[in-house]
Amino acid sequence: MSEKDLIEGCIRGKRKAQQLLYERYAANMLAVAARYSKSLEEAEDVLQEAFIKVFQKMNTYEGKATIGAWIKRIVINTALNNQRKKLYEHPMEEVGDSNYKDEQDILLSDFSFQELLEMIQALPVGCQMVFNLYAIEGYAHKEIAEQLQISEGTSKSQYARAKKLLKAQLLAEEKKAYEKAG
Known part of the structure; x- marks a missing residue:
């Protein structure tokens, strides 16, 4: 059809x-x-x-x-x-430094889709929504701010926090895999 x-x-x-x-x-x-x-x-x-x-x-x-x-x-x-x-239970707020710099390259190809999905799902709600809209769907922070009724600065800081939290999760998983192999 x-x-x-x-x-x-x-x-x-x-x-x-x-x-x-x-x-x-x-x-x-x-x-x-x-x-x-x-x-x-x-x-x-x-x-x-x-x-x-x-x-x-x-x-x-x-x-x-x-x-x-x-x-x-x-x-x-x-x-x-x-x-x-x-x-409404856990409102988003602007957090710390939105100029977070990566300290080390992480190969996402080392992780399965399911592992990456679980890491995204483990993010706090605000970080999860902003990360998905910005990094995956390609929305601008201004559009995200309008859609979620938050400030553009909050969108940027939630994205920076999401990246920081995801990086910590990725590094922890890499360390576990390295220790298991060694």
Whole structure:
């Protein structure tokens, strides 16, 4: 079934078209949701909620971006809304030095996707959201600040903190692997 037929079928509420669209995009979108979540279960909940929105709002899809990009945007927004609830309990604030310099190169290729995902998921909520939006999705700090309703300085400092925390995790894992091998 073509993408156009899938979209039209989803707009008409056809279950087969919805199932095919879900099957075509769910795995990739689960990976996106997982980057913004603290566990696989939470990511699955985000994915479920996002696809409900996709099917409810399919008639608003204008075709300006690919359907995959449109779905990804909904998944990210759903994940951010989910995490925003946690920010009320632990609000983001500007932290220390945003000019953090790397002391040593770390080869990310030495780590599996799952290991890197777990490191991102271990970040505090604010750092996790800003890191994903800036480093992975490519948003500018100004856009992140507007979307998360924080200052641009807070976005920058949360990103710097995320990098510092991730570097510490990467170094700790490298050290463990080195000690295990030696």
